[in-house]
Each structure stands twice: as structure tokens, then as C-alpha cells.
Amino acid sequence: xxxxxxxxxxxxxxxxxxxxxxxxxxxxxxxxxxxxxxxxxxxxxxxxxxxxxxxxxxxxxxxxxxxxxxxxxxxxxxxxxxxxxxxxxxxxxxxxxxxxxxxxxxxxxxxxxxxxxxxxxxxxxxxxxxxxxxxxxxxxxxxxxxxxxxxxxxxxxxxxxxxxxxxxxxxxxxxxxxxxxxxxxxxxxxxxxxxxxxxxxxxxxxxxxxxxxxxxxxxxxxxxxxxxxxxxxxxxxxxxxxxxxxxxxxxxxxxxxxxxxxxxxxxxxxxxxxxxxxxxxxxxxxxx
Numbered sequence: 001x002x003x004x005x006x007x008x009x010x011x012x013x014x015x016x017x018x019x020x021x022x023x024x025x026x027x028x029x030x031x032x033x034x035x036x037x038x039x040x041x042x043x044x045x046x047x048x049x050x051x052x053x054x055x056x057x058x059x060x061x062x063x064x065x066x067x068x069x070x071x072x073x074x075x076x077x078x079x080x081x082x083x084x085x086x087x088x089x090x091x092x093x094x095x096x097x098x099x100x101x102x103x104x105x106x107x108x109x110x111x112x113x114x115x116x117x118x119x120x121x122x123x124x125x126x127x128x129x130x131x132x133x134x135x136x137x138x139x140x141x142x143x144x145x146x147x148x149x150x151x152x153x154x155x156x157x158x159x160x161x162x163x164x165x166x167x168x169x170x171x172x173x174x175x176x177x178x179x180x181x182x183x184x185x186x187x188x189x190x191x192x193x194x195x196x197x198x199x200x201x202x203x204x205x206x207x208x209x210x211x212x213x214x215x216x217x218x219x220x221x222x223x224x225x226x227x228x229x230x231x232x233x234x235x236x237x238x239x240x241x242x243x244x245x246x247x248x249x250x251x252x253x254x255x256x257x258x259x260x261x262x263x264x265x266x267x268x269x270x271x272x273x274x275x276x277x278x279x280x281x282x283x284x285x286x287x288x
Contacts, residue, residue: 002057002058002060002061003063003064003067003070004057004060004070005060005094006069006071006094006095007069007071007095007096007097007196008074008077008087008094008095008097009021009071009072009074009075009097009099010074010075010077010084010098011098011099012079012098012099012154012155012157012160013075013106013113014075014106014109015075015100015178016099016178016181016182017073017099019181019206019209020073020097020176020192021036021073022209023185023203024071024192027203028201031062031067032070033060033072035049037049037075037076038050038059038072038074039074039076040056041080041083041086041087042076042077042082044082044083045080045147045148046076059072069197069198071196076148078098078161079154079160085167088167093172094172095174095196096164096174097173097174097176098164098174098175099175099176100157100161100176100178100278101178101179102178102179103267104271105259106155106157107129107152107154107155107271108125108267110148110154110155111129111151119148125259128149128151131149132149132152132153155271155274156271156274158275158277159274161277161278162277162281175282176188176192177286185206186206271288275288
């Protein structure tokens, strides 16, 4: 009988979930499928990459009795309004790992990732930030609306966490900080293992995954944007995409331009209420 997940890394995007999933995948007592972000349950945001429940189950066919924890990582489940309720209906007391980040940095990093993936076509972050500004909650949305392009909504971490904690008991949710992950990955990793009931495997090296990069020219960016656009139209990446992904990384430059200070201050003011929501929910303060 195929084992199914008993824990989920649910987000948020650009908060270190890829690195954490990669570290856990290498633990001999933890099983996480190789597919990054199946997106099976967030049907209000992304089309599932696995097609149907049978295909989703096949992701876990190699999970065995020696695995003490079986999970998956889909970083937009936290942003969804249907994913976590669906998981709660399907599984008995699953555990969740949530990762938080300064929403200012998260918004800008998400924009740059969207540019790289071809999802974002606006040439400046300022234009993209204001795309849905002033639009009433629940108001008219374009047919191609995506919360992943609505940086105000996507990075409203206080609201997303409030929604989740109204559904899931707090003892089944581990909340981590991106800042802590960068400062002391070993300590964060051990806290995750303890939460999952898995012994320490002695890991001391914690390479970062999914680092921010930029393409060397607009032409290269357009090329890989076209590749990503084609890939997203299919439930499973076409043969050869991994080779192209490696090529993209090879021609990319590490790091990306700093966010303009005036823009940063505008975002800081906008997200102040969201940070206050987080502080109230968690009973702690953040230096954001």
C-alpha cells in the first residue's frame, strides 16, 4: 500500500522552502518526492503538475517503512484558500511547516522569479507592484489573474497565516523564519526534525537552493521565458526541460539589483499591518 504524506511544507514562496525540502529529501528517514511543488491541492492558484489523484499517489510509491516522515513541498499552499482545507479533509492530523520572510524582500524576490519564469511581463517592479493597486477585495479580476502576480496579496503573510490557524490546530504547525534559516540553518533543521519525530542525521552542510539570479541580457531572458511558458502548459515538464534549466543557471549571474530605497519604504508602509498581524498571532516581534 502506497504511503501518503503526513507533513506538508506549505510556503510561503521565496522563503527558503526549496532549500529545506532539499535538505530533508537527503535524510535517510524522510521521504519527499523529487518533483518540486506538485501543487496538487491548490486548484485555485495553479494547475496541478500531476494531473489526477492516481498520478499524485505515484509520487510517493518509493516511500517505505523505514521512512519516519513522508511529505511534499508546494510553496503556494499557504496562499491558497482551498489547499489546506482539502488536505485537512483527506488526511488525519497532518503536520505543516510554514516559512516566513520580510514581506518586502519576499515581494521583490517573487517578482524577479516571475520574470525569470516568464510569468511576469512587466519590465519594472514598480509597474508590477501597482498592477492590482486599488482593486477592491473580491472585485473584478482579469481572466489571467494570478495571486502570484498580485504581490500585495501574495505577500500578505499575516492574513494567510490567520486563515491557516483558524483551520489547523497550532500544535500541528511549525513556523520558521527565513532570517533564522540563513543565520543558523543547523538549528532550524534540528527543530524541523524534532517536529517530524525524526532523529538527527548529523547534517552539517546546508547549501542554498533556488538562489536569486538574473539573465545576462533581455534576449536570453526572452528565450528562457518562452521555454517556461511552454512548460507551464503541460501537467508534467517535457523531456529536456531539466537540461534547459541547467543551461539557464549556467548563463545566469548570481544575485540581482537592489530594490530602490523609496520603493522599499513604500512596501514597508504597505505591509506594516501584515507584520502586526503576524506579531499578534505568534506573540513575537519581527525586525521588519
